[in-house]
Amino acid sequence: MYFSKPFSLLCLISFFLLLHTVHCADPLYHFCSTKDNYTDKSSYGSNLNGLINLLHTKVPPTGFGFGSTGKGQDRVNGLALCRGDVSKSDCKTCVTNATKVIREHCPRNKGAIIWYDNCMFKYSNVEFFGDIDNGFKVYLYNVEEVDDPKPFNEKTKRLLSLLASKAYGSPVLFATGEQELKGSKKLYGLVQCTRDLSQTDCKKCLDGAISELPKCCDGKRGGRVIGGSCNFRYELYPFVNVENNS
Structure with a gap:
């Protein structure tokens, strides 16, 4: 099952330069479930359509939404952030693109996840709400290196850790x-959790991610x-939209 905890960590290292602007039509990455497919015109497919329609309405006003549609083995669980x-x-x-593109990349899979610069979307036949998802991680980095890595690494970790403490109380x-x-020069950082997590689990998730530095x-x-x-995320250039940043 795609999001179940017994699966080992899948970690992809992507060797490419992070661009200053990522086009909304280009996903950062995605994973498809390797098991549990559904058939065309099945109840699961109909329920997935219903879930996507729900999230299209639920997510944009607040930036987050989750929900489930259907019952039993045909129940679909999903969220978008x-x-x-x-x-x-x-x-x-972004959510519209994500829900469309993931079905093109993962046709008839009962579980999948996709990340864009502006959003993420995941769904599964297993209810995962409130659990930290350590099953799938993606590393993205700029191929260019700083001149003095040791103090830079320390300052990067310090900034992100401070932001993690700030985020889990937000x-x-x-x-x-x-x-x-x-x-x-300035170092800019951003951290975020999905809002189905508790504050404590958000901090735990971010601390775990930062430990991957x-x-x-x-x-x-x-x-x-x-x-x-x-x-x-951290960069040596400003990438946060100040007008929409609360």
């Missing part, structure tokens, strides 16, 4: 911030770890 600084219209566009489980570096982004000028329940 938009980045905390994107507008309602950009959130709606109603939207989201936080951004910046830190001064030498030479009038040495594997993911050692000395890199920018990077992120994205997972099914939380994510972080």
Whole structure:
């Protein structure tokens, strides 16, 4: 089952330069379930359509939504999360793209997850709400390296840890911030959790993701770890939409 805990961690390291702007039509990555397919015109497929329609309505106003449709073996569970600084219209566009593209990439799979720069969407035949999803993680980083990696790594971890403490106390489980570096440079960071998690589990999820920094982004000028329940990002350029950032 796609989101069940007994499955081992699948961790993908993506070797490419993080662009300053990621087009909304291009997903960062996705995973399909390897088991439990449904057939065309089945109840599961109809319930998935119903779930997607529900999330299209539920998510854009607040940036998050989750729900289930159907009963028994045909029950579909899913959620969608938009980045905390994107507008309602950009959130709606991203969720619409995500729910469409994941079905093209994972046809008739009973579970899948897809990440975009502005949002994520996942669904499963297993109810996962309130549980930290450690089953799937993606590392993304800038291929360029900083001149002095050790102090940079320490400052990156410090900033992200401060933001994790800030986010788990926020109603939207989201936080951004910046830190001064030498030479009038700044380090910018963002952390976020899905809002089905408790505050305690949000902090636990973010601490776990931040602990991946040495594997993911050692000395890199920018990077992120994205997972099914939380994510972080840091850059040496401002990437947060200040107008929509609360």
